Amino acid sequence: MVANNEQKGTLIENIAKFREVGLLGFIIILSVVIQWRNSSFLTLENINDMITNTAILSILAVGMMLVIITRGIDLSIGATLALSGMIAALTVGAFPNLSPILAILLGTLVGLVSGLILGAIISKGGVLPIIATLGMMYIFRGLTFMVSGGQWVSAHQMPESFKGIATGSFLGINNLILIAVLIYVAFYYFINHTRTGRQIYAVGSNPDSAKISGINHDKIIWLVYTIMGGLSGLAGVLWVSKFASAQGDTASGYELTVIAACVLGGVNIAGGSGKISGIILGSVLIGIMNNALPLINVSPFWQTGIQGSIILIAVVLNALVKRGVDMNALMRRRI
Amino acid sequence: MSEFVLELRGITKTFPGVKALDNVQFQLGPGEIHALMGENGAGKSTFIKVITGVHQPDEGQMFLNGKEVNFKNPTEAQKVGIAAIYQHVTCYPDLSVTENIFMGHEKIQKGTRRIRWKEMHEEANRLLKELGASFDAKTIMGTLSVAQQQMVEIAKALSTNAKIIIMDEPTAALSRNESEDLYRITEKLRDSGTSIIFISHRFEDMYRLASKVTVFRDSKYIGSWGVHDIPNEDLIVAMVGREIKQLFPKVETTIGSEVLRVEGLGKTGFFADVSFSLRKGEILGITGLVGAGRSEVCQAIFGVEPADKGKIFVKGVETTIQTPLQAMNKGIGYLPEDRQQQGLILSWGIDKNITLSSLSLISKKGWMNRKKEDEYANHLSKKVNVKTPNVANLVSSLSGGNQQKVAVAKLLMTGLDIIILDEPTKGVDVGAKSAIYEIISNLAAQGYGVIMVSSEMPEVISMSDRILVMREGRITAEIQAKQATQEAILEAAMASKESTEGQSLEASGL
């Protein structure tokens, strides 16, 4: 019986592993099909475009993963991104000689503060994440319009050095990709090799036990929303630099794409599990689809619908797999 | 130095409406396996939670190696070497075994603050190997069986260098072989000097392991004995111990025609091959250990979690019951075991609770008639004698016994024929108990067919006309109440070696 259980255990683990291999396989097949239909897909230029887009998406997905692991959700990140990007853009517009590094730090700081406030509302104020983040979405969006006076900041108002953040490269690698990889590595270390990182998983996996184990639940919740805010702020600067424009409605609705990337990457919406490798693959897949659908003559107006369907199908499939596993466990019980 | 590792004196703990522990004492010697026995609701779990710092006692003292201690939280108890393995395993299903073992006391690299995974995995594997486990420490916890998860919990206790380990019904969910493994591990722990408090409903566990036994009853300390110094019958009396006759006002009734029959009822993972019948005016007791599948069978009949095999006949007619509403329309009512979670809406008044399951009686085409509701509520709460000045008062303000009366009143509103009572006197004080027995007795006299699920042996024997005993999802005995003895019931409820083996073979053939 014990041997049998062990086998079952590895089988389920295999399913979990299979998800990533399967995702990778799907990405490759999809790429081949798209390339076959339109040969301009796998050109250097297009690939570069895709990867840099995916870089921003995946940075946000890292933060969203942490939030979802704790059984939360953050719908305010599009607005946080816009606010940080706008403030950074306005600042470099006013001080063209400002170092791009400082601009990045400024944007990240704005995001951090936004996240700090949001985290306090959720952890200390006892407001459900969905309600709190909806409310903050409005507040941040409103603030973005107010600081900009409803105006755009366009390409010619930004110094070259600022636009260079997204277009420049270091050792031949695009800065955005470099930053994204740095984030992956840092967070991989954080969530796998530090006590606080593991506590995030513990809180999501079993909040009640976590309290008995002496984990400060509120602190962890506060922390993940603050991290999410900081990453949104960073992404805001990168976004504005890449598209060379800051608007009041920048990245409006982008939080949904980020959630789609997470769910697709195997982050369990019920909390407790999720991996960096998974969300990178999830982000890449979404990045490819957003880029490639127009290339194979799928109207861009289909994108929203397809994205929503992906989220729904992914969460429903996850639920069904979980049910199968539970049923197996029941069958094993001796009666 | 005291002769006891752990000693508790005069511990009292009260929850709103219930005295969970009443001036209780306990002594644990070094390297001793000490069985703590008592019926469900005797206060054992609360007692454990006091020792582990989950609850703080209202009165009393606790001594560890002769020194008085007060735990404000579970972490403090952990730090001085007290570990508990609970009935329901409290783990992190998404995390690895290693993490479950080391949660809260991870090995951290000085300076870099990095988790020393390699060392933790090695240590975890060493602990698991010591316990004879065959799985790797990197396995995800949620993929393990209950027995394996329990091993992890024990490994966790070992990893904190616990001097006192408390096991709360560890064998309840285990098979024969798995229990043997657990006995072996427990003895090994004892031999290495750990003291163990072992809570169990199985005498078998006690005789196999413990050297001393302490009995609690009705939140009180009854006594402590050397396991072999007290005859089994006396121990049972100590556990059960009240004057049975005067407590149970059973009325003689004439038993009529069959109202309910189930044939071959089964649900994967919960119960199998359950067949019995119930007649008008009869009280059918169903007993067995916690987890034997009694509630599951009743809930299947009531349509909460429908069975996936077998047939249900109501008054001779085969029926399918998929929802509680269907069951109620067929004349079946159910009093759930957990009245606070399943039976009542605590934040509502008595009146609204009583009428919830039969709103159609106080409404016309969906429109509520408040006056009628008031009448019904007043009438029924008087009928079961709920002690309250006003039926609009919140249920949460009532004592456990009165809450239970409200839950019973709910059943009396509609025209039912069959009433299933799941642990009707659980968590109810003795006075209210006898009031509830009277109600049950009257129900049978009025011609209801009553099924009473209960773990309390005297209650089952005195109230029932016929008794079914369940073990591990199957009916193992049917006994006429007049011939029933506690020993006979216990024997059927607790697995003897041969029959279990036979049973598991049978089940695997399914």
Add this chain to the structure above:
Amino acid sequence: MDQVNKKPFSWKGFFLQWEWMLILLFLVVNVINTNLSPFYLDSVGLRDATMTFLDKAFMVFPMVMIMILRDIDISVSSTVALASVVMAHLYTLGVPMELAVVICLAVGAVCGLINGLLIVRFKELSAVIVTLSTMIIYRGIAYIILEDQSAGSFPEWFGFLGWGYIGGVPFILIAFVVMAVLFGLLLHKTTFGRRIYAIGNNPTASRFSGVQVDKIKILVFTLAGVMAAITALFLTSRMGSTRPNVALGYELDVIAMVVLGGISTAGGKGKMIGAIIAVFLIGFLRYGLGLINMPAQVLMIIIGLLLIVAVMVPNLKPKKKAKGKPPKSQDEQIAG
């Protein structure tokens, strides 16, 4: 029942109700607005103002029920868009307007039904994630149908919904009042409403009491879809045409009104009247701020703040009380 010793307590309880706070807030808003702008109390202005904020208020009624059920529906604004776009598109394809209106309502019902079915069939998924997905999907279908086009030029009678008057009173206001009465009665005077509260307070006990939890949830979500379609009718009529991005973000306004109206996000508590007061509170606030040329973004911020503060304030109170109580359910502690 009217004992003397009860009176002082009940006075206090009566006036400490959330609804009175709302009315007070409502008066404060009006006083401030009157001082800010001399045009505020102009009756024609006020009357016409109701037309601009009442369309989304139809969704408040079912949202009250959904939140009492301890669920949430953030897909309602997308349902508005889809129902509106389908109706307009069918009309431009030559379908008679009357039929298009019926189909609009049917689309709303189907959208809500799908939400309800998903939530009931997949209990492991929260209403948040289900309606989040359908929010994107419904909006996505609207985009697929109309792309970036707009559709409109409806027959004249259709404009009556959004612009018409009956006896000097805007038709939409009459419709709102009628609906408010109907929904108020449904929630507070019928067995259906009683069961909704029961589920919100304790879904398990409700199921054990024979309440058909799944059926009621599906019904309420379907109702939410239908009311979203009604919003689509009024909104489309007022605007004269529609686009796929119509009603964007309405769900937030609706949820804000419900939460501000005193409906607990923990379920089981709250009254219809509170949400109705909140509708006018936010509506008049918007109107007043509009009169003094305050940008719409300020209102966004105010609504966001109101939403969060409304949830936080009652949460902060019981926390102090809870300290004396045992942490978990009592039954768990006294068991065994």
